[in-house]
Amino acid sequence: MKKKVLSILLAGCMSMGILAGCSTTTVEEAGEATPAEPAADTAAAETTSESSTETLAGEGDQTIHVFLYMQEHEKEIYQQLIDEFVEEHKDQVKEVVFEVTTQDEYNQKMIANMTAGDMPDVFYVGPAAVRSYVDNGYILPLDDYVDDATISSIWGTTQEIYRYDGTNVGQGSLYAFPKDLSCFAFAYNQDLFDEAGLEYPDPNKPYTYAEFEEVCKALTKDKDGDGEIDQWGVACADQWGMTPFLYSNGVKFLNDDMTKVNVANNPQLTEALTFYTDLTKNGLTPSVEQDTALGGYQRWLDGQVAFYACGTWDVAAFMDDATFPYKWNLCGWPVGPSGDGRSHTWMGSVGYCVSATTEYPDLCAELVSKLSTDADGQRAVSGISTGASIQLPNITELAYGEFKDAVNSGKVPYASNVDVIFGYFDGNDNYAAALQETDYTYNSEWFTPFWSGVFNIKNGDISVEDYLKQVEPEMQQLLDEAIELQNSATKNG
């Protein structure tokens, strides 16, 4: 009998391992809207390998703890800004603790900080997380601390996405200043256009669906004559590169208050998804199987596809001859017949916010505004003064002025059609962009069934109509759960 009892105990210990193991680590998205995730799929961004903490001392008595994630070369630039800040406020500041880590570790540490109630003074918030951070009382509104001129100097989009009035995001108090603004633009390989004797896409007039299909046909070919296609018009990753096609046909997945999925009876979506999946069915993109072997990004770098998505964070890699030995430029995503006639894509951003528990809100707000909008800092990160562009300037005047001049003069290596990106940022007759709908919901789980199953349409296993009917209930159920979780945060702040 004793042995049996011992057996059960042993069995218990062995199986407990999983429970203990699963609850000790906790990660959660900081809610950034998101260059971070596609970057893993595309250019593996070089981030700091270990966390590092610098302490900068002044003569005052106020200590600020700044906790961020960023890449190694960015860190140097921001380090300098913080040094300057300490110097400018040395009668107030005792020290600024500048802690930088990797994005993964950042999320874990933030959850730990939140659970322990020990928040840094300055940290990141993404547009997606503004609502829950405010509802749970983590961050401060910044309007009172920063002057209007500074606020109005940044992109209109970034003035909006960090506002929240307790009900709606996009209006009310400003809760963060942008670290950056990015978007998912489209790019073409000029060399392949030259080979095919085609005219380059017009940056002031994005293709229509029909025109795009024609161009792709002309660019899809069997170059070495072995009977197999080895150059395609375009390649797209369903998770990130499909939605711009759909948005450009006026598609919205959710209703206005983001509570209902609208997929099954959505003629614009049916039309756009048919166009998108037909590109693969008609052989203008690599097949589903070929895509599992080598992703679109690799094929683009290898010169096998003529069009590919280009996030603003990709530009530096594409400008590097060793990574991408082709001439290329930016263009707009093709425009569908049932949209507003403009080319649409999605944007991303992450912002600096100030902890609600900080002892020195004034000082923190000043620091945040400096990190975000200091002219020299922005000249450095955008490449105007350094020659290497990490991001676009947050200040519009700088973007349209010095930055564009530097691009035109070749001082900053950048695609000359940078106006395409500015068009998406600011919106004009040809271009428009918004955050992804998943950025406004508690998590993006409801969208996963949609994109992850689209390959079944491309394979011919299911029709677009049947697919949309089939996927809607699951999306709705997951959206309901996300809303429930969102509300649970609001109620128990």
Add this chain to the structure above:
Amino acid sequence: MAKTKVKVHRSAMAKREERWAWLFIAPPFVGFMLFMAYPIVFALIASTSKWTGMNSLWGNIVGLGNYIKIFGDYKFWRSMGTTIIYMIGIPIGMILGILIAMGLNRKIPGKRVLTTMYYVPVVSSLVAVSILWAWVFNYDYGLLNGIYKALTGMHGPNWLGDEQMVKISMIIFMVWKGLGGTVILYLAGLQNIPRDYYEAAMIDGANGWKKFTNITLPLLSPVTFYVLITSLIGGFQVFVEVQVMTPNGGPNYSSATVVFYLYEKAFTNGQLGYGSAVAVILATIIFIITAINFWGQDKWVKTID
């Protein structure tokens, strides 16, 4: 079994020794309480809540709501099914393990080299070899399909991109990865079997097969038992290779395991309460299966004594 109670008069020295004993017991005990007992209790509580890591856990207790939801959650069942299918690799690994161990248990040249070769996958980083095998399995550029094409002139299967093939690919990988460990254990088991048993059997006129089934297998049963239990527990916890080779859980979620699902729920979608409930269910299943194994071992596990 009768016990008599004796009143013990402890000397000062005994008492001092006892204090020292407690001191020695303390570190593992504290460690257990801190890193096992506390997280387990926490997970149990969290599993009854809609905790997201950011909201308050206590304010969002929903009782058995998560568990009820899991029963109707097709992704949970699909990933559970896949996890169990992957366990086909356990008997395959054991049979191969015994065969290779018996081969290595003879005096053959290069024995050490071979043993090392079988063991290398075990000590290699799981992430690294998973990345490597993702390339071996690659549809267009992979080693396997390269060989297949050279031999047959046709394009090989889509190892990681097909709903059925991806399961077979994972089983192949897991058998490869675990084989070395099994071989070493069986080899040690084989070397513990006294020679005279075989000599006695030979005198009695037993043939090779009889010796194998009546001596080798029974006397290896403690090793088999150990391998079975650890593989079953490990089998329920498969995660890394799935995450690395098929980051989205494979086509139509065909390669995802329970732990992969748990991770996705808890850490990608911020449903830490729901994820904890999945973990509790998984731990319960592992507990039951391990308990059954221990209860049943009397029937088939033999020792030399």
